[in-house]
Structure formats: C-alpha cells, structure tokens
Amino acid sequence: MVTLAEVAQHAGVSASTVSYVLSGKRSISAGTRQRVERSIQELGYHPNAGARALASSRSNIIALMVPLRTDMYVPVMMEIAIAVATHARTHGYDVLLLTGEEGPDAVRRVTGSGLADAMILMDVELDDGRLPLLRQTDQPSVLIGLPADTSGLTCVDLDFGATGALCAEHLALLGHRDIAVIGEAPAVYERHTGFAERTLDGLRSRSRELGLRVLHRPCEGGYDAMALTLARILDERPGTTGFVVQNESAVEPLLALLRQQGRAVPEDVSVIAICPDQVATQASVRLTSVAIPAQEMGRLAVEHLIAKLEGHGKDEVVLIAPELTVRASTGPAPTAA
Amino acid sequence: MVTLAEVAQHAGVSASTVSYVLSGKRSISAGTRQRVERSIQELGYHPNAGARALASSRSNIIALMVPLRTDMYVPVMMEIAIAVATHARTHGYDVLLLTGEEGPDAVRRVTGSGLADAMILMDVELDDGRLPLLRQTDQPSVLIGLPADTSGLTCVDLDFGATGALCAEHLALLGHRDIAVIGEAPAVYERHTGFAERTLDGLRSRSRELGLRVLHRPCEGGYDAMALTLARILDERPGTTGFVVQNESAVEPLLALLRQQGRAVPEDVSVIAICPDQVATQASVRLTSVAIPAQEMGRLAVEHLIAKLEGHGKDEVVLIAPELTVRASTGPAPTAA
DNA sequence: ATAGGTTGTCGAAGCGCTTCGACGCGATTC
C-alpha cells in the first residue's frame, strides 16, 4: 500500500506539500504540482480513507437509511437509492446503506462513530423515532418524506397534497362526479407514513370544492384484494366512473378486473395512477398518471445535504410540484343519458 | 465526542484496557470489564470509525456494487441489497453502496483506499471488466452471478441451468410438446449477463432429452412488446402449449393477452415464470414458478465473504438449487383430440 | 535601499485507536 510519505519522497517534496496538492487548500507552484501528480500516477497512490477521516474528522460518506420492509413492492426505493449514490459520488461522497432494522440506534451509531458526515432518511413516518436524535445532533440530515413536525429539519418530497388535488381536478374537468381512491395497504396508514394521507387530504378538499364525491378504500396489492375492494366500491357507489390508484401493485389488477367486467377504459371509467412513469407506460393501458419523481427526489436530497455540509443550506421543506401526464386511461365521463 | 481515553479515565484504567474490553482480544477480569462497560454506557461512548480503521487497517465495511441500470430486474436487486445490508450488520459490518457508474475504477478506489475490507459484486457479466482487478487484489470478494471464467473467484447464484431444466421437465411431464421461452430483453443478452443464457441452455438440453421442441424469443417488458412476441411465436408454432417466462415484466402482459385470445390458463396453455415468489403469487393467475431466492443469495454472499475475511473460506462456485412451486398456471397439455 | 506583503514549502503536532512487549502478582510445581 502506497502512502503519502512515499509519494512525497518520490516527488522530492514534503508530505504536507503532497497533501496540499491533493486538497488544493494552499497554493502550489505549477512545477511542484505536476511532479507530485506524476508521482501519484506512477505509484498508483490512493489516500487511505481511515487516516483521512481521522485527521480531518470527515469521512466523505453519507449514510442512507432505507426502510427494511421488503414486503411492499418498492422499485421506487431502489431508484431513489441509486440516484442518491450516483449523485453523491459527483460530490465526492460515498453512500453507506443502512436498513431500518437498527432503527434509531443506527443514527446514534453512525453519528457517534463519525462513520458518516451526514445522513438521508427514507420512508419517514409522521412521528418518527429517529427525529429527536436528528434534531439534537449537529450532523446534517435530509429526510425524503414528510413527518408531522418538520421544525428544524430539511425534507424533500413530492407534494402529495397537490398530487391529490391534481387528480381531482383532472377527473372533475372530464365531467366525473363519483370517484374512488384505491389507497395503499392498510399497513401503510397504520404506520402513518404521511404521503398516503396527504394525498387523500389534498384530493378530498379539492373534490369538495369541485363537487366530487370521493370514496377511499385502502387496498393490499394483488388480484384477490383488488377484486374484493372493487366489488365493495361498486356496490356502495355503482355510479363511480373515476379511479385514482395509489398502490402500484393494484394498478394492473384493477385494469384486468374492469376489463373482465366489461367496463372499458377510458370510455366507461377513467383511471389515474400515482406511480413512476415506467409503470404507467408499461401497463396494459397507457396510464394517465402523476409521476413519482424518484430520481429527482434522490438528487434534491443530495443537493440539500451537500449544501448543509458546506455551511450554507438551511432547514426547509422542499416539495416537488406534481405533474400529471395525460395518457390513454382517462377520458370524458360517460353521459348519464 | 467521547474518546477512548476519556472512558479509560472515567473507569480508572488505561486506554489499552478499554480497547481490550471492546475487542475481547485479551482476557480482562470481570470487575474491570464491568467498570469499563459502565463508563462506556454512562458517557455514551462510540469508537471512532476512522481511528479504528487506521489503527487496525480494517474498516468493517463491505462494498456492494449494484448495477446502474435502473431499467431492469429491479425489485430483485433491491431485495438482494437489503438482504446483504441486514446480514452484514449481524456480522458487525456496514455496507457501502457503489453503483456501476464508476466501473472498474470503483474497485481500484475502494481497495486502494481501504474504504472497505471486501466487496460483493452484483449483475456480473460473462466477461466483466472488474474481474482482473479482483483477481489481482488480495481483498476478498464474492460475485452474485456467474462470469465465464470463475477461476480464483467465489460466486453465488441461482443454478439457472438447472432452473431451465426443471421448467422443461415440469412441462414435459404434463405432456406438453411445443414450448416457448419468453426471454429477457435483447439488451440482457447483448450484455452477456450469463443467467439468461444459462437458463436457456439448461432448458434446451433437457428438452432435447425429453423430446420437447423449444422456441426462444427475447422480449422487452410491457404489453406492446409482448403482443408482438406472442403473435410471432403462435404464428411460427401454432401448437405451442407451454410458456416459460423469464422476463418479469412480460408475465402479466402475457397472461392478459392469452386471456384476450380466449386461451385459458392452465386448460389450454401452461405458463411457468422464473421470478420472485411475491410476483408469482400476486399475478392475475397464481403462477407455477421457479423462485429467484433474492434473500438467500444476499445471505449466502455475505456468509462466504465473512468466511473469507476470517481466513477460512475458499474460492468456489455456490449454486442454489432451484425449486419449482406448482400453482395454478400449469396443467396437463390439452389432448390432441 | 528598506519595510511590508505574497507565495510556496516544510516540520511537527496531533487525530483516536490498536497492538506489542513488559511487568507485577498470585498460583502452581518440584
């Protein structure tokens, strides 16, 4: 293993000079710089991460806490994680992958040990046990998701309230009057991961203004659960002509069931999905959807975290404006005639 | 930040004693140990990761290289990654998430800097550019996936050859004669990620023995691509009664298309999927499938890596035996009558 | 010519931990 000292000797300068060449924290003459850089090349030198962390008390590592739950079908999580990792690298940071398993202890361990300089938390619950720790540590952090109390925190999320409202508007504009929301699995509501509730709130309040009637039903993914849920909805509100689906794994089942019952999409019923674009375009009907911008969320989280690490950057809530893309699954409500 | 020295002072012992309490590398009297442990508790001490890494030249970090491609096969990757992270923790290791973006350079950087003690590579291609580096470094590594030349490497993977064979056997036993394989997207074959080819080879050679006729067609996911592929298959081999689907995102489209054409599953045609169990059970028909054991792969990779880190543990190829679960999508071939 | 600034480089002091050899002490052995 090549060390700084060896590089210094090879280049005929002192160790500190090499260090300054590497960090750029002091000016170095062009000649010396080149000599040092050549030596680094020739010897294949890589600074030792541990030594660097010890001496500078910065590890150049960002911790990313992902939810443990593999029960939910969550490509979005992976997409965010990859976006975070890729983006962090462009700022010279590596990403440490933590699962939710350790819970708040992981936060203590990571901040306490100086393993990471900062952290990003995904899948934040409304009243998350990790938040008090984050508030009292001076380690920068960014949440992806929105807890109930955001004071003293930086959060990045899709504006799910506006997303709900957008869905309501789109359906109202098309003349629908009775709409149903296929929500996430009950477990999601029980965990109080805010996004589902915020979507619903946004959708409900806009619907009230627009005169839409809304029926909300949580739904596990899969065909059986969807069949049951759909039957109940149509039983209670036979005139339902618009569906907003938040649970990704209920989308395809819903489409299949509607087809099976002879209800044409979008002629008889309209369907809006809240899902990544990829899912919307690959479904059996090209879905009108509000995209979940996974990449963007990952990118923004990193940007804000870096800003905090560099001193500027304040606590704030960053909500990404939702965008509704009209595809082939929504159309005018069938005339009552 | 509390240091070892402070703990030592608080407990009235020397720093080295505290260190030995922590590592257990020398025997410590029960009394001293308790005193030290209490001090650690009271002061809320966490060893500094950088200092530890520097002094011991071990970081207790495992690097995990995931593919950059978010285009495919994603849920499984996430599941493996989480399994790796969770499992690594039980052995006292954290996981560093690297994307494929840096390619071979990431390997150099990580091994060179001592950032990680070992690495796990996912999505290994047949002739992967990272392999030479792995072979020449003395840093332990485990691949998830199988390259062409496995000499000097430890690999963990599902036995895709046997998986293919198993599918052929199941269909043959049910009396099917003409079967079609819906493969992965062409890009997968072009990248020479071996698993798709190995599945096909296994399936083909067993089919030959059993007298099955096999038609293989790569297929992008989604409805349009699947519709095209299915039409071509039925055009070329109208008598096809068995399908083996390797591309997860082609499963549901296939089922929908068959339904639409009035071909009943499993009365008229049988379908086997190679996919995680969750997908198989949530599909519109409960699918007979060979599971992709993501958790198991992650777990095994970590176990073998730890073994190598601890000195025992040899280079070997670990193939997980496939298991076919019969569900509701396969049945006897329709009689020619 | 002289005081005052720059600029580029060096030496040394740590950062917080692990680990090696040394040592004191009570328990064994003949």
Next chain:
DNA sequence: GAATCGCGTCGAAGCGCTTCGACAACCTAT
C-alpha cells in the same frame, strides 16, 4: 522456598493523514 507460569494490566509506538505556524524567497511600494 525457589523457579516457573499464566493472568490482567499498562505504557508507548505508530497507523497515514491534515493542518498550523514558521520561514525562506521573492516582489512591490516607498
């Protein structure tokens, strides 16, 4: 009762880097 051993503890060295103050050497302005 002396020689031997193991156990539990300590002190010190050093892991490879960053960073601070010091200091030549040069350049400017008076």
